[in-house]
Amino acid sequence: MRHLLANIVTYSIALLLFIGAVLFARMRSSQYTLTYQSAVLAAYEPTPGGEFRWRQIGAETYTRNCRSCHSADGRGWDEYPGVEGADSIARTAEGRARLIDIHIHGLATDGSPVPMPGMGHLHDVEVAAVLNHIVEEFGTGGSVETFTPEEVRRRRAGGNDSGPGTHPAK
Amino acid sequence: MDRTISGVFWLLLYSAIVMVPIALMLVPPVPAGRAFWLELGVALGFVGLTQIALQFVLIARFRRVTAPYGIDVVLHYHRQIAIVAVAAILLHPALIIIADPARLRLLNPLGGNWASRFGLLSVLALVATILMSLLRERFRLRYEYWRAAHLGLGVVAIVAAQTHVSLAGLYTNTAWKQAIWIGMAAVMVGLVVMLRVLNPILQRNRAWRVTEVREERGDTWSLSLAPVDHDGLRFAPGQFAWVKIADTPFTIEEHPFSFTSSAERSDVVVFGIKELGDFSSRMSRVAVGATAFLDGPHGAFSMDRYQAPGYVFIAGGVGITPFLSMLKTMADRGDPRPVTLIYADRSWDAVAFRDELDVLRERVRLEITYVLEDPPEGWEGEEGMVTAEVLERSLPRDGYKRMYLLCGPPPMMDAVQSALLERGVPRRHIQLERFALV
Ligand SMILES: Cc1cc2nc3c(=O)[nH]c(=O)nc-3n(C[C@H](O)[C@H](O)[C@H](O)COP(=O)(O)OP(=O)(O)OC[C@H]3O[C@@H](n4cnc5c(N)ncnc54)[C@H](O)[C@@H]3O)c2cc1C
Numbered sequence: 001m002r003h004l005l006a007n008i009v010t011y012s013i014a015l016l017l018f019i020g021a022v023l024f025a026r027m028r029s030s031q032y033t034l035t036y037q038s039a040v041l042a043a044y045e046p047t048p049g050g051e052f053r054w055r056q057i058g059a060e061t062y063t064r065n066c067r068s069c070h071s072a073d074g075r076g077w078d079e080y081p082g083v084e085g086a087d088s089i090a091r092t093a094e095g096r097a098r099l100i101d102i103h104i105h106g107l108a109t110d111g112s113p114v115p116m117p118g119m120g121h122l123h124d125v126e127v128a129a130v131l132n133h134i135v136e137e138f139g140t141g142g143s144v145e146t147f148t149p150e151e152v153r154r155r156r157a158g159g160n161d162s163g164p165g166t167h168p169a170k
Numbered sequence: 171m172d173r174t175i176s177g178v179f180w181l182l183l184y185s186a187i188v189m190v191p192i193a194l195m196l197v198p199p200v201p202a203g204r205a206f207w208l209e210l211g212v213a214l215g216f217v218g219l220t221q222i223a224l225q226f227v228l229i230a231r232f233r234r235v236t237a238p239y240g241i242d243v244v245l246h247y248h249r250q251i252a253i254v255a256v257a258a259i260l261l262h263p264a265l266i267i268i269a270d271p272a273r274l275r276l277l278n279p280l281g282g283n284w285a286s287r288f289g290l291l292s293v294l295a296l297v298a299t300i301l302m303s304l305l306r307e308r309f310r311l312r313y314e315y316w317r318a319a320h321l322g323l324g325v326v327a328i329v330a331a332q333t334h335v336s337l338a339g340l341y342t343n344t345a346w347k348q349a350i351w352i353g354m355a356a357v358m359v360g361l362v363v364m365l366r367v368l369n370p371i372l373q374r375n376r377a378w379r380v381t382e383v384r385e386e387r388g389d390t391w392s393l394s395l396a397p398v399d400h401d402g403l404r405f406a407p408g409q410f411a412w413v414k415i416a417d418t419p420f421t422i423e424e425h426p427f428s429f430t431s432s433a434e435r436s437d438v439v440v441f442g443i444k445e446l447g448d449f450s451s452r453m454s455r456v457a458v459g460a461t462a463f464l465d466g467p468h469g470a471f472s473m474d475r476y477q478a479p480g481y482v483f484i485a486g487g488v489g490i491t492p493f494l495s496m497l498k499t500m501a502d503r504g505d506p507r508p509v510t511l512i513y514a515d516r517s518w519d520a521v522a523f524r525d526e527l528d529v530l531r532e533r534v535r536l537e538i539t540y541v542l543e544d545p546p547e548g549w550e551g552e553e554g555m556v557t558a559e560v561l562e563r564s565l566p567r568d569g570y571k572r573m574y575l576l577c578g579p580p581p582m583m584d585a586v587q588s589a590l591l592e593r594g595v596p597r598r599h600i601q602l603e604r605f606a607l608v
Contacts, residue, residue, distance in 0.1 A: 002239060002470060002601070005239075010247055013185065014251070017218075017221065020217060021214045022210060024196070024210075025206050025210035025212075026206065027196070028209040029209050068338070079282070079283040113281055113282070114282075115270065
């Protein structure tokens with residue numbers, strides 16, 4: 001009798017675990033709680049012609065999405081490269097387009113044994129903010145033109161954007 | 171506390187803890203969501219890890235937690251859920267690699283990063299743990315070696331898994347989340363320290379002395395122990411204790427045996443030990459005056475737990491030991507309830523405690539049917555196995571709703587249990603004790 005109960009508990013817990021994991025994955029993959037779109041937009045009220053207040057969003061986006069790989073000081077660790085060089089890339093038009101693309105589509109090159117995941121689901125505001133964040137926080141200094149949500153939006157629309165969740169570009 | 175209430179309480183708490191990692195992963199700041207299969211892989215890794223961590227709680231012999239179920243059932247569950255947990259953990263890298271085959275290089279210890287290396291180490295340790303447990307009997311691995319390796323590999327698995335989680339760091343992206351996970355792993359390793367270091371230290375003050383080693387029939391020995399400068403222990407008839415016979419409690423060799431003495435006596439406890447392997451075969455060489463240590467009482471196989479107007483005890487071989495204790499306790503208590511004992515063994519000379527049972531027959535309303543596989547000339551009792559026919563002839567017809575307690579070799583218990591169910595005995599009136607924990 002007691003052994004029977006133990007078996008029932010085993011099956012129930014196993015079921016609970018797998019259902020929990022599947023629900024979690026569904027929630028996460030459908031961006032249920034993730035980009036905090038409303039929070040992002042509430043913090044950023046685009047005023048026509050007004051300046052882009054990206055600092056707080058940029059820092060938060062970095063903590064949430066980048067820090068685990070590129071580390072708190074932006075220098076990376078182990079297989080994950082640092083992002084200190086972003087400011088020099090951001091000085092040319094191609095470089096800026098590339099930086100935006102890396103975020104939307106991800107990046108897998110021979111230079112690194114692990115890929116950077118695509119983050120196409122990030123809001124334009126978040127992408128622009130986090131780019132400004134790494135350029136200013138980790139860059140070597142010197143002025144770089146601020147990334148704006150508008151620039152990211154144009155790149156998304158114009159580039160061969162295949163939508164969120166695309167595989168890392170080769 | 172009432173047993174059912176505390177049983178339900180611990181179970182609910184357990185189910186809640188099992189789900190904590192998933193809840194924790196959803197508490198902001200949350201990293202950006204990713205593809206379904208990838209996130210599923212990650213979630214399975216986390217719930218698998220929590221499950222492995224809880225395995226340490228299950229073996230820690232917390233009497234308060236295990237008492238509502240019986241530690242044997244808790245260990246039975248430990249064994250089964252381990253397979254579920256390892257399946258979840260194996261799916262973790264599998265799904266992550268399927269989500270992006272470029273990650274295959276992480277499986278190469280030289281190609282990955284430190285996070286992947288620790289993950290790999292943890293998975294290998296877990297797989298080794300499971301394989302050793304499943305194949306222990308087939309490869310005749312010595313029980314003590316198996317146990318030491320099992321514990322060691324378990325600790326390696328959880329420490330490596332925790333390091334993997336901390337280094338991968340995606341979902342431990344705040345200091346307090348890190349702290350919770352690291353804290354959990356630390357507590358689990360602490361439990362092992364408690365079980366293997368702290369408990370023996372406490373046992374040191376509760377030593378026992380061997381007062382008698384008596385040979386019984388059928389290669390069985392009665393080992394009597396008296397407390398040294400403490401008040402002994404109280405157990406329920408049918409329970410067991412882990413016994414160490416050594417000068418110090420820090421020995422890894424420790425075996426579970428059922429008490430055979432009356433639960434109404436605390437000045438001395440007796441165990442009935444059958445020679446089945448290296449430890450039990452050393453009984454003849456145990457000296458009176460030797461030191462012993464006990465961890466107990468444990469177990470839920472007791473008539474005190476299953477109250478009924480009458481009992482049927484069905485024993486095979488050394489499985490008689492818990493019943494001996496129950497019968498002696500009934501005699502001491504003047505318990506008037508009727509008991510039918512069906513006692514199966516190889517031969518008449520192997521029936522270990524039949525003289526004692528004869529004496530007990532005078533003090534308890536006890537009817538005994540012996541079932542001998544290999545009966546002597548002129549035997550008129552039952553022979554062969556405990557079959558449905560034997561049950562038909564020997565079970566009482568008194569119409570009481572009796573409780574059926576079974577203890578013996580597994581094939582016998584299985585056969586008898588199905589025969590009883592077929593006779594219409596309700597499942598909740600059948601209780602089993604398995605002399606195998608692992
Ligand atoms: C709840 C319970 C109550 C028991 N009561 C009795 C009893 O009253 N009388 C009796 O003779 N036997 C009893 N046993 C069985 C007894 O524990 C084993 O026979 C004994 O441990 C064998 O040890 P060994 O070194 O002599 O044999 P080994 O040759 O080392 O082992 C033989 C087999 O016994 C099992 N075993 C060995 N060591 C342990 C251990 N430390 N813990 C659990 N299993 C082990 C293993 O499956 C092993 O393969 C009981 C077992 C359990 C689980």
